[in-house]
Amino acid sequence: MARGGAGMSTPLVAVIQFPGSNCEYETKAVIDASGMQGRIFRWNQWRELNDASPDAFILPGGFSFQDRVRAGAVGAKERIMDFVVERAGDGLPVLGICNGAQILVESGLVPGWTSGSVQAGLASNHIEGRSGYLSRWTFLKVSDHAQLVSPWLSYLSGKVVPVPIAHAEGRFVFFPGDAGRIADCSALVYCDENGEESPDYPINPNGSTENLAGIMNPAGNVLAMMPHPERAFWLWQVPIRTPGEWGDRRISANHSTAISISRGPGELFFRGLAESLAVTASEET
């Protein structure tokens, strides 16, 4: 069956809406703005999702099932995730943002060292003098290996990008016995505007192991990240006092009419996916 519906030429990206998701519409909007077609599927529309046969999946941010039991724990067990897990196994791109990342971790899709097993946790923020819910801008850089294998990260090579976070449980943790292979799943790390890493607040905002902001599965097609790239898609979304290249761009564009359409750092994630899907489509034809 042709993916993306009845032979559609525009790649279809499914945005899965769980009860309590709250970023699905802006996520769909940036997919559309990236030249792909975004479509929101409710958590109980697994038949429709199957029929639509999307080219990629995004689990957006929010508070699925009100974070009851544990963030992402209930959403991970929904039937619609059967289909996402199956397609992830086929190599289709899957991105979990914030609460979506928590669902992917609870699904065992990432780090995915042993298929289906839950091998990581997104624990509550825990850093000296700071705890609880945190909303702020952070800087990210992509790991060397990830930029080569992840469809979401190919345009971030060598770049430091500001992207905001907003979470209470965003600290990636692993079993002590897995310490030796964390680097294998590292996709995005927190850093300062110059790309320097530190385990200290505010550079690492939540105490995440190895400063991890995002992890991926061994194949690289599944990415779970706590920062919100859809909230940094347009340049006007970047705070004007942001240090570094993107802050300079923001200041330069401040009095320009072009600022309303100028792309921000978060757009790089979606541009990478669009290019990846276009390449896939051309190979299939």
Place this chain on the structure above:
Amino acid sequence: MSSIAIAVRLKAPDPAAATALSTMKRISPEETPDLLQRYDYWEFTGIECTENTVREIVEHFDDIVNPNKQSWSFTPSGGLPADDGDHTSAGVLVTDREDSISENWTAILKRRGFPVEKVMHSVLWIFGFSREISCTRLKSIVAGQAVTSRRDAGLLANPVSQTVRLILEEQAGDLLNR
């Protein structure tokens, strides 16, 4: 050093417990309890910490117990709260391995002069079975639902970030402490 534990629950039906029970029924319909209750479980430890100390803390801080919507009772440390029905019960105590809630409350109570050396916050899930059930079967069901090992197995705790303690009547032991 003495430890005083309290269990706090909503006066109204707990939506988190309802969601957890319905999720258990969906993922493993044969392995579910008849009743599931959720408590916030607080343990206060200190050389001079007494029930009166804890009563004073509870009355002073409505972040721990909001009397408008929550009720509380003393609970045997490492045990189950008093049963309010004819159920055979077992408990699962879920604690974050690194928990800023516990650390913050320890700091707050020390700063306010309470004789408390350590506060530990956990979530206590009580499984209730109205049917006849063997201890082995009960333990199997509770253990199976307690730890999320796979997407389709277990629910209440992520073993990477949380510890789990299984509490049976008169019997407690570490279920998982990898």
